Amino acid sequence: MTDIRIQDFGENSKPDNNNFLMTFNDNSESKMRLKDAYYSIVPDGAQTHNNIFRGANLGALDSTHIANIQNGSFKDMFIGDYFSVNGSNYVIAGINTKHLKGDNIQLGNHLLLMPDRFSTLKDGTVMRNNGKQHYMNDTDTTASGFAGTKLYQTYMPSIQNKLEADFGSHLLKFREVVSTHVDASGAPDQAEWRDAKLAIPNEVMVYGTTLNGNNKNGSWYNIGDDDVQLPLFRLNPDELTNHRDWALWLRDIHSASEFAYAIGDGSAGWSNASSPWCGVRAFFLVG
Known part of the structure; x- marks a missing residue:
C-alpha cells in the first residue's frame, strides 16, 4: 500500500467505541476495532475474565464457546456478555464460580x-x-x-x-x-x-x-x-x-x-x- 495517509481512511471522524487500529505488513494492511484489540490481549482464564465487564451479545451458544469453556481459556467471553437462545438472553454472571465446590x-x-x-x-x-x-x-x-x-x-x-x-x-x-x-x-x-x-x-x-x-x-x-x-x-x-x-x-x-x-x-x-x-x-x- 502506497501514497495513502492514515488520515485518508476517514474511519475516526467521530471518536467512539468503534475506532479502528490499522496494522501494516509489507504490502498488506488490516484493521480492527480498538475495543476488540483490547479484549484480544487480555490473558485467557477465569481469573482475568471474571474481572472485566463487557456486555456483548455472543449470539447462540456454539461448539466454539463450549470448547473455550471446557479448556479453561474462556476466550472472548466476559462478565455481562450474553447468549441468545430460543428467544431468551442469558448473561454471564460468573466464571468457574463453583469450580471444585460441592460435597461429592x-x-x-x-x-x-x-x-x-x-x-x-x-x-x-x-x-x-x-x-x-x-x-x-x-x-x-x-x-x-x-x-x-x-x-x-x-x-x-x-x-x-x-x-x-x-x-x-x-x-x-x-x-x-x-x-x-x-x-x-x-x-x-x-x-x-x-x-x-x-x-x-x-x-x-x-x-x-x-x-x-x-x-x-x-x-x-x-x-x-x-x-x-x-x-x-x-x-x-x-x-x-x-x-x-x-x-x-x-x-x-x-x-x-x-x-x-x-x-x-x-x-x-x-x-x-x-x-x-x-x-x-x-x-x-x-x-
Whole structure:
C-alpha cells in the first residue's frame, strides 16, 4: 500500500467505541476495532475474565464457546456478555464460580449464567409476579426451609425444563445446600446437599455479605458453598437493582414466615413468604 495517509481512511471522524487500529505488513494492511484489540490481549482464564465487564451479545451458544469453556481459556467471553437462545438472553454472571465446590462432585470449567433481567412475558426462565401469584409459598411459612417452598418444588422444575431444552447436555449438574427446617425462632437449623441444575441466589451472591438472613445457627444453612459475590453484581451496580425491573427472591430465610429479597430500588429486605411482589431469577451452569 502506497501514497495513502492514515488520515485518508476517514474511519475516526467521530471518536467512539468503534475506532479502528490499522496494522501494516509489507504490502498488506488490516484493521480492527480498538475495543476488540483490547479484549484480544487480555490473558485467557477465569481469573482475568471474571474481572472485566463487557456486555456483548455472543449470539447462540456454539461448539466454539463450549470448547473455550471446557479448556479453561474462556476466550472472548466476559462478565455481562450474553447468549441468545430460543428467544431468551442469558448473561454471564460468573466464571468457574463453583469450580471444585460441592460435597461429592468436583466441577470442571463452566460459566454461571442467569436470565438477563426480567420480562413481562413468562418464558419459563424468568418470572415476574403480577400481584396474584405467590412464587415462594401460598402461605406465610418457612417451616420446611427453602426445600419446602412452592418456588422450589413447583416453579424451579418448570424453569429447568426450559433450560434443558435450551442447553441440552451442556446444562451441568451441581451440588447445592438446601435448607429443610427452621427452629422455633425462625432460623434455619437443618439443610442438606442436593443435586441441582439450577438454584436461586442468596444474599452473598448478590450483595457480597449476609444482611437479612437469619444465621443464628450458622450461615451454612442459608449460604452453603455460594459464599462469594457474583462478578456480575460486583462489576455492574445496575444489577443490584435488577435494572429497576422488579424485586427478586433470595433463598435466605429471615424468620418463621419471611424470606430475604433484593429490592428494585437497590436496598435489601425481607417479605412474607406469600408476598406476590417478588419475582424469580435463577442461576445455572453450562460447560
